[in-house]
Amino acid sequence: MNGRRRFFQDAAILGAGLFGLRETLRAGTPESAFQIPRENERGRVQSPYGGKGPHSASDNASAHKRALLMTTPDVADLPHEMDGSVKVFHLVGEPVKRKIAPFKTIDAWGYNGSCPGPTIQVQQGDRVRVVFENRLPESTSLHWHGLEIPIEQDGVPYISQKPVAPGEKYVYEFTVHQEGTFFYHAHSAMQEMMGQIGFFVAHPEKDYKPRVDHDYGLILQEWAVLPSNTIPNTAAMEFNWLTFNGVSAPMSTPLLARLGSRVRLRILNLGMDHHPVHLHGHQFVVTGTEGGRAPESTWYPMNTVLVGVAQARVVEFEAKYPGAWMIHCHLPHHMMNSMMDLLRDRQIQTADQTDVKALSQMESLARSVPFEHVHHAPIGQDAEKVPGFPQDAFMEMGMDEAVEKPETYGLPKNWSAGMMGMMTMVRVLPEKEYDAILARKNQPGAPMEHHHES
Numbered sequence: 001m002n003g004r005r006r007f008f009q010d011a012a013i014l015g016a017g018l019f020g021l022r023e024t025l026r027a028g029t030p031e032s033a034f035q036i037p038r039e040n041e042r043g044r045v046q047s048p049y050g051g052k053g054p055h056s057a058s059d060n061a062s063a064h065k066r067a068l069l070m071t072t073p074d075v076a077d078l079p080h081e082m083d084g085s086v087k088v089f090h091l092v093g094e095p096v097k098r099k100i101a102p103f104k105t106i107d108a109w110g111y112n113g114s115c116p117g118p119t120i121q122v123q124q125g126d127r128v129r130v131v132f133e134n135r136l137p138e139s140t141s142l143h144w145h146g147l148e149i150p151i152e153q154d155g156v157p158y159i160s161q162k163p164v165a166p167g168e169k170y171v172y173e174f175t176v177h178q179e180g181t182f183f184y185h186a187h188s189a190m191q192e193m194m195g196q197i198g199f200f201v202a203h204p205e206k207d208y209k210p211r212v213d214h215d216y217g218l219i220l221q222e223w224a225v226l227p228s229n230t231i232p233n234t235a236a237m238e239f240n241w242l243t244f245n246g247v248s249a250p251m252s253t254p255l256l257a258r259l260g261s262r263v264r265l266r267i268l269n270l271g272m273d274h275h276p277v278h279l280h281g282h283q284f285v286v287t288g289t290e291g292g293r294a295p296e297s298t299w300y301p302m303n304t305v306l307v308g309v310a311q312a313r314v315v316e317f318e319a320k321y322p323g324a325w326m327i328h329c330h331l332p333h334h335m336m337n338s339m340m341d342l343l344r345d346r347q348i349q350t351a352d353q354t355d356v357k358a359l360s361q362m363e364s365l366a367r368s369v370p371f372e373h374v375h376h377a378p379i380g381q382d383a384e385k386v387p388g389f390p391q392d393a394f395m396e397m398g399m400d401e402a403v404e405k406p407e408t409y410g411l412p413k414n415w416s417a418g419m420m421g422m423m424t425m426v427r428v429l430p431e432k433e434y435d436a437i438l439a440r441k442n443q444p445g446a447p448m449e450h451h452h453e454s
């Protein structure tokens with residue numbers, strides 16, 4: 001708990017100094033082909049099927065009957081070009097500055113300015129070429145996790161290829177005969193923990209049955225970043241930042257689903273822990289793994305799926321009940337931000353146990369980052385006299401406005417206060433509300449009204 005409390009203070013300090021610090025770092029970085037972190041690119045790029053402009057699964061679902069593309073919230077798709085019948089992708093391994101919370105930016109490694117890397121989507125049967133360029137300060141390679149491809153394409157340094165040196169390019173090419181949820185990653189343990197992973201989804205030649213209306217992908221990652229630091233400790237065994245697609249809640253973009261629709265979630269884990277991912281209010285079935293589609297005879301109802309390291313779990317459910325339903329890793333420590341701040345640059349202080357002190361801490365955080373002012377939930381009289389207090393008191397960090405986006409439109413006031421760590425929500429919305437959000441998404445730059453409907 002002490003660590004938790006210090007978090008407020010650390011975050012306040014970090015928040016105040018963040019921009020200044022970033023400028024300093026930039027000024028001191030020599031211009032070179034690598035080591036120039038790019039801001040994580042937000043939003044979708046281009047449909048791998050050649051569609052133009054921003055794309056979302058929901059647009060896709062209503063637009064046509066073709067294979068539904070997966071949407072990776074907070075991560076872009078990787079566009080491709082055609083060389084004859086070969087789909088050609090360009091992937092660049094490089095350092096990336098990733099804003100994982102409104103007040104925390106880390107120095108991760110990723111691909112094409114994104115961590116996790118952009119999502120590659122292909123069709124079963126496609127011939128795929130990936131032109132890879134290494135802009136990291138050390139050698140690396142790309143492994144195609146779960147794909148049955150020739151050994152020369154397996155991406156293991158020295159075994160199947162020579163390491164790709166900094167500044168070098170390497171071309172991978174193979175035919176994808178499988179369908180399912182695969183991924184690419186550096187085949188180097190520490191680089192994996194720096195964030196070098198991305199989705200590789202192969203859509204089936206024949207549509208899965210039943211069809212889904214929404215298809216979402218989530219990559220689970222964990223980070224050990226000391227307070228006042230930006231560089232993950234890849235040798236750590238304890239983690240204080242937990243992310244879906246490179247962001248901690250409440251920064252994670254809610255997943256939207258029309259009431260009555262069928263939803264697919266593909267959950268992929270590449271870290272040091274296994275994550276039991278739980279969905280509120282709905283039962284789902286596991287329809288696939290990292291090995292592809294599972295036969296329907298193996299499906300049975302559940303609402304928590306354990307996603308082990310190097311595994312993918314694909315679940316599907318009918319979005320029957322309207323509401324903002326949490327989906328999160330259920331490990332208690334993975335539902336928090338900046339856990340275990342046991343070491344820091346500041347002197348260790350006793351946890352504040354009074355209303356006045358706790359509120360002043362929350363206020364200093366609110367002032368340093370542009371959060372709205374927020375009161376904590378009520379505490380008992382003389383609470384500090386109870387051994388163990390505080391536990392969850394004073395943890396709320398309402399920051400609705402700092403994380404506002406079309407997908408958060410209409411959520412109850414202070415919704416963000418309870419959202420932390422490896423967490424997001426599935427918003428099951430009646431037609432009218434769903435369309436209202438879609439309209440906001442399709443009008444980037446349109447002013448957001450500050451009102452809350454429920």
Ligand SMILES: [Cu+2]
Nearest residue numbers: 275329331334
């Ligand atoms: Cu977890």
